Every structure is written in structure tokens, then in C-alpha cells.
Amino acid sequence: MINRRQFLASSALTAIYARTFAATSTETPGTTPWSNWSGGQTANPAGRFSPSSETDLVQFLQATTGAIRPVGAGHSFTPLVPTDGHLIVIDQLSGVLDDSREAMTATLGAGTRLSDIGPALEERGQAMLNLPDIDRQTLAGATATATHGTGISFPSLSGFVESLRLITPAGDILDFSATDDELNAARVSLGALGVVTQMTLKNRPPYRLRARNTVEKIESVLERFDTAAANHRHFEMFPLTHSDYALVLEIDETNADINNPPPAPEEAAAFGQAMAGWAATPPKDRQPLVDGLAEQIQPTEAVDTSYKILSNVRNNRFNEMEYSVPLHAGADCLREILRTIKEKEIDVVFPLEYRYVQRDDTWIGMSTGDEDHAAISIHRTASEDYRPYFDLIEPIFWKYGGRPHWGKIHSLSASELTKLYPRFGDFQALRKRLDPAGRLLNNHLRKILSV
Ligand SMILES: Cc1cc2nc3c(=O)[nH]c(=O)nc-3n(C[C@H](O)[C@H](O)[C@H](O)COP(=O)(O)OP(=O)(O)OC[C@H]3O[C@@H](n4cnc5c(N)ncnc54)[C@H](O)[C@@H]3O)c2cc1C
Missing domain, CATH: 3.30.465.10 (Uridine Diphospho-n-acetylenolpyruvylglucosamine Reductase; domain 3)
Known part of the structure; x- marks a missing residue:
């Protein structure tokens, strides 16, 4: 017997669905506005084209001339997707x-x-x-x-x-x-x-992972970060604002039995209540409250299949800025951000996120080059104006040689970005060669790619 949720999630059903219903491409005229996950980006596209095959996509592209933008799940915070031309929705090209x-x-x-x-x-x-x-x-x-x-x-x-x-x-x-x-x-x-x-x-x-959540002083985590990052398959921390503490997450491979109960609703409610309490207290008086709660948080563990441990569900909408700084500069950059939040009494309760990412050889990936990178994120609840907070913190990222996450809020344009990526010019030239008419450009891409 399987329950309804398992039935709906079964990939057999997904496959049948794909064969039965996803057989036709659809073109929807632009009556429905588009917005991203956080609600911070909106557009009124002329239409949405959802190809069910590569052939149909080729035919659409050859039969039309206007602006187009491919869209995924709309989870980018930056205006990469908005267009008044056609959105190319790729949901049917899946599996x-x-x-x-x-x-x-x-x-x-x-x-x-x-x-x-x-x-x-x-x-x-x-x-x-x-x-x-x-x-x-x-x-x-x-x-x-x-x-x-x-x-x-x-x-x-x-x-x-x-x-x-x-x-x-x-x-x-x-x-x-x-x-x-x-x-x-x-x-x-x-x-x-x-x-x-x-x-x-x-x-x-396939593999199984054990996630261990603890609380520790930020300075103590920073001191052992390199060793911990080398010794654990995954290691990261979420520094609390106006506090000396961070939530710490270690994830390692295991053969242990699966043990991953959903969080008790009262736990989430208690944390929500605590956050509301912090928010109601002026930032300059907040530290004893936050530290006091942090000291009471007990470690938790969960074991499950890799993909169930690695990703989370985030229901509270927010906007985010993230920069990747060279690894050697990560700790100092984080310290300066946390100090600034404290000294300027910035009214933010959302924790930061601090994690390492390995270098690669992509032309414009944030970790391209000879050094691994530390990715540092700041967040602001979607209903609040993120600009004053993000505008204050962004220059700190620049000071430490940061590169912005392409999908997260930043203010850079091509003249600054070109200095951050040795192959930026190659990317610009390739773009011009593959899209000489600029059909894929919107205002944001014109700004960041200087077209
Ligand atoms: C709650 C939340 C958590 C997040 N966590 C992380 C995280 O842990 N790490 C991290 O690095 N980022 C994270 N992000 C950022 C997110 O992963 C990226 O912004 C990602 O690009 C979103 O994917 P998407 O499918 O929604 O693409 P969209 O936002 O829809 O599009 C992103 C870009 O992909 C292009 N694109 C889409 N489809 C195609 C296609 N078929 N061909 C060519 N180009 C295409 C679009 O044109 C656009 O430029 C998070 C975002 C949110 C909202």
C-alpha cells in the first residue's frame, strides 16, 4: 500500500503524465503577469511559449523575431528573466x-x-x-x-x-x-x-547523509572552519545577527538507519515567536535575547537519503544578496559585515549564511579561477525594503574582492564585472556571436553585459 503523497510523487506517475499530457507545445498570449519567487521582480510578457520538443522550440524561434527570455522556476532575485517579449517556459523539456x-x-x-x-x-x-x-x-x-x-x-x-x-x-x-x-x-x-x-x-x-545542527560562538566556528570544512562532507554556518552565536550544520555520509522526523510544529512556532520577540526589541538591546535563546538550543540530528538532507523547504519569502569572496578573505569579510550590522544597529533578524564552494573553470561562475571561494549571504524579508540594508553591506563585499551571485541582488554593471572575471570579454564576444540580433537581452542583461 502506498499513501496519496507517495502515489503523487512516484516517478512512474510522472512518466505517464509526461507521455500523456506533455505532448503538445503551448503558446499562451500575455494576459498573466509574471513574478519571481520573492515577488521582487515582475513582468508583463507578450506571451509564454512552452515547447514540448526541441523541434517545436526550433520552429518557434525560426518563425518569430521578437525578444525572448528562458525562464526556469523563477527563483532568481535579480531581473534576469523579465521581458515584454516571450518567456520560453521549459517545464515540458524534463525528465x-x-x-x-x-x-x-x-x-x-x-x-x-x-x-x-x-x-x-x-x-x-x-x-x-x-x-x-x-x-x-x-x-x-x-x-x-x-x-x-x-x-x-x-x-x-x-x-x-x-x-x-x-x-x-x-x-x-x-x-x-x-x-x-x-x-x-x-x-x-x-x-x-x-x-x-x-x-x-x-x-x-546513491548515498545516505547524517545532518547535525548545533549552536556555537561565531569566532570559535571561524577558527576551526577550514579544518571542519576539510573533515566534513559539508560544513556551514548561519551567523545570527546582533549575537555572538551561529547555527552550525555538519553533514557527512553514513550507513545509519533513516531517522528524519518532520520538525515538531511547536518547535517552529517557538522559533517564530522568539524571532518576533527579537524584532520587537531595538537592535541595540537585542544581543542578550538572541544569545540567551542560542544558548538553549539543543543539537539535533537527522539521517536520510542524500537529496532529502541536502535541500530544505523555505516558506518565508525573502530577498537575498550573496557574494563569493576568495577563501582567504572570507572570515574577515564576514566579521566586518557582522560588526557593521551591530554598530549601525541594522534592524535585521534574518541569519546570514557562510559556506565554502570549490573553484571551477567556467568563464563567469562566481568560483572560477585558482582559488576556492567563501559564499556569504544576507537576507531581508520580502515584505521589507531590502535596499538600505543591502546598499550598506555591498561595498564590504567589494572591498574583499567579492563576485556577486548572478541570481541574487547586486548593483554591479559590466564595467565592474569585467574586472572580476578574466574571461568576461570572451563571454561577451560569444554572446554576440550566438545572438547577434540581441533577442535574448533584457535591460538587466544589457547592463551587466554592456550591450
Ligand atoms: C529560497 C531560495 C533559496 C536559494 N538557495 C540557493 C542556494 O543554496 N545556492 C545558490 O547558489 N543559489 C540559491 N538560490 C538562487 C537560485 O538557485 C538561482 O537564482 C537559480 O538560478 C534559480 O533557478 P530557476 O530554475 O528558478 O531559474 P530562473 O530564476 O527562472 O532563471 C535563472 C536564469 O536561468 C536562465 N534559464 C532558465 N532556463 C534556461 C534555459 N532552458 N536555457 C538557458 N537559460 C535558462 C534564465 O534566463 C535566467 O537567466 C536560492 C533562491 C531561493 C529563492
Whole structure:
């Protein structure tokens, strides 16, 4: 017997659904406004085209001339997607298209949601190497912005892409594999080179993880961060604002039995109540409250299949700024941000996030180059104006050589970005070659790519 939830989640059903209902491309005229997950970005597209096949996508691109923007799950905070032309919705280009247990690779439709990949790969004796904090994104959307998880041994998700197929605005089909230099541009493309329709991921056999959540003083975590990051498969912390403490997360492989009960509703309610209490207290008086609560938090542990441990559900909408700074500068950059929040009495209760990401050789991924990076995030509840807070903190990231996450709020334009990436000019030239008419450009891309 399986329950309703298991039935709905079963990949057999997904496959039947895909065969039965996803057989036709759809074009919807622009009557419905679009907005991203946080509600911070909106658009009134002229229409939405949802291809059910690469052939239909090619035909659409060849039959039309206006502006287009590929959209994934709309989980980027920056205006990468908004267009008054057509959105290309890739949801129907999804699922496992091919797999090789010998090579431990799988080819997936670019519109596959990360949340669907875990169960689908598990059936084939495979698992993704890492995942970001949530799993609602599409594979194409996540890789296009160099979305990453945690771990000094793992590059961003785009680092697992062994080959991909991209369809240019003129309708040309381009296949890039490991021997093509352009693969390193197309793996993190911001949707500026064409529409990615499928990609092959390097995977591994399924595995189980144990997550351990603790609370510790920020300075003590920083002192042992490098060692802990080397000794744990994943290690990160969420520094609390106006506090000396951070929530710490260690994740390691295990063969232990699955033990992952959902959090008790009263636990979440108690934390929510505490946060409300902090928010009602002026920032200058907040530290004793926050530290007091932090000292009472007991460690928790959970064991489950990898993909169930690596990603979380985030129901409270927020906006986020994240910069990656070279690893050697990470701790000092974080310290200065926390000091600034305290000294300027910034009224923010949202914890920060501090994690390591391995370097890669993409052209414009945030961790490209010779050094691993520390990714530091700040957040602001979606109903609040994030600008005063983010504007104050952003120059600190610049001071430490930070590169902005492409999907998260930043204010940089091409003249600054070009100094941060040795191959920025190559990316600009490739974009021009693949989209000479600029069909894929919107105002934001014009600004960051200087077109
Ligand atoms: C709650 C939350 C948690 C997050 N956690 C993390 C995290 O842990 N780590 C991290 O690094 N980021 C994180 N992010 C950021 C998020 O992963 C990225 O912004 C990601 O790009 C969103 O994917 P998406 O499918 O929603 O793509 P969208 O936001 O819809 O699009 C992103 C980009 O991909 C392009 N694109 C989409 N489809 C295609 C295609 N078929 N071909 C070419 N280009 C395409 C779009 O044009 C756009 O430029 C988080 C975001 C949220 C809201």
C-alpha cells in the first residue's frame, strides 16, 4: 500500500503524465503577469511559449523575431528573466532522457526540477553529488546562475555538467561536450547564449547523509572552519545577527538507519515567536535575547537519503544578496559585515549564511579561477525594503574582492564585472556571436553585459 503523497510523487506517475499530457507545445498570449519567487521582480510578457520538443522550440524561434527570455522556476532575485517579449517556459523539456550506470552519468531535460531528479536518479542507481539549499529550481535555471550547495569538495552545480545542448535564437542546435571550450561558457550562461534543452550530469551511486545542527560562538566556528570544512562532507554556518552565536550544520555520509522526523510544529512556532520577540526589541538591546535563546538550543540530528538532507523547504519569502569572496578573505569579510550590522544597529533578524564552494573553470561562475571561494549571504524579508540594508553591506563585499551571485541582488554593471572575471570579454564576444540580433537581452542583461 502506498499513501496519496507517495502515489503523487512516484516517478512512474510522472512518466505517464509526461507521455500523456506533455505532448503538445503551448503558446499562451500575455494576459498573466509574471513574478519571481520573492515577488521582487515582475513582468508583463507578450506571451509564454512552452515547447514540448526541441523541434517545436526550433520552429518557434525560426518563425518569430521578437525578444525572448528562458525562464526556469523563477527563483532568481535579480531581473534576469523579465521581458515584454516571450518567456520560453521549459517545464515540458524534463525528465531523464538517458543514463549510464557504468559512466555514472545521466542526461536530463533542462526543465527538470531539482526536486524530481533525486527520486528519478535513485531508480537508476545514481544520485547527484550535491544540491543547493532548496530544490525547487530547474536544472537549467540553477546551472545558468552557478547555483551551488555547500562544501569545499564541490563546485557549483554547473561543475557537474559534462555536456549540454543549446538552441540559439536563430534555431541552430549546438551540442557542447568536455572538449569544447564553449561548454565552460554555456554551463553558466545567464540564459544569454540560447535556450538550454538538455544536459548530461556526472553523478555517483546513491548515498545516505547524517545532518547535525548545533549552536556555537561565531569566532570559535571561524577558527576551526577550514579544518571542519576539510573533515566534513559539508560544513556551514548561519551567523545570527546582533549575537555572538551561529547555527552550525555538519553533514557527512553514513550507513545509519533513516531517522528524519518532520520538525515538531511547536518547535517552529517557538522559533517564530522568539524571532518576533527579537524584532520587537531595538537592535541595540537585542544581543542578550538572541544569545540567551542560542544558548538553549539543543543539537539535533537527522539521517536520510542524500537529496532529502541536502535541500530544505523555505516558506518565508525573502530577498537575498550573496557574494563569493576568495577563501582567504572570507572570515574577515564576514566579521566586518557582522560588526557593521551591530554598530549601525541594522534592524535585521534574518541569519546570514557562510559556506565554502570549490573553484571551477567556467568563464563567469562566481568560483572560477585558482582559488576556492567563501559564499556569504544576507537576507531581508520580502515584505521589507531590502535596499538600505543591502546598499550598506555591498561595498564590504567589494572591498574583499567579492563576485556577486548572478541570481541574487547586486548593483554591479559590466564595467565592474569585467574586472572580476578574466574571461568576461570572451563571454561577451560569444554572446554576440550566438545572438547577434540581441533577442535574448533584457535591460538587466544589457547592463551587466554592456550591450
Ligand atoms: C529560497 C531560495 C533559496 C536559494 N538557495 C540557493 C542556494 O543554496 N545556492 C545558490 O547558489 N543559489 C540559491 N538560490 C538562487 C537560485 O538557485 C538561482 O537564482 C537559480 O538560478 C534559480 O533557478 P530557476 O530554475 O528558478 O531559474 P530562473 O530564476 O527562472 O532563471 C535563472 C536564469 O536561468 C536562465 N534559464 C532558465 N532556463 C534556461 C534555459 N532552458 N536555457 C538557458 N537559460 C535558462 C534564465 O534566463 C535566467 O537567466 C536560492 C533562491 C531561493 C529563492
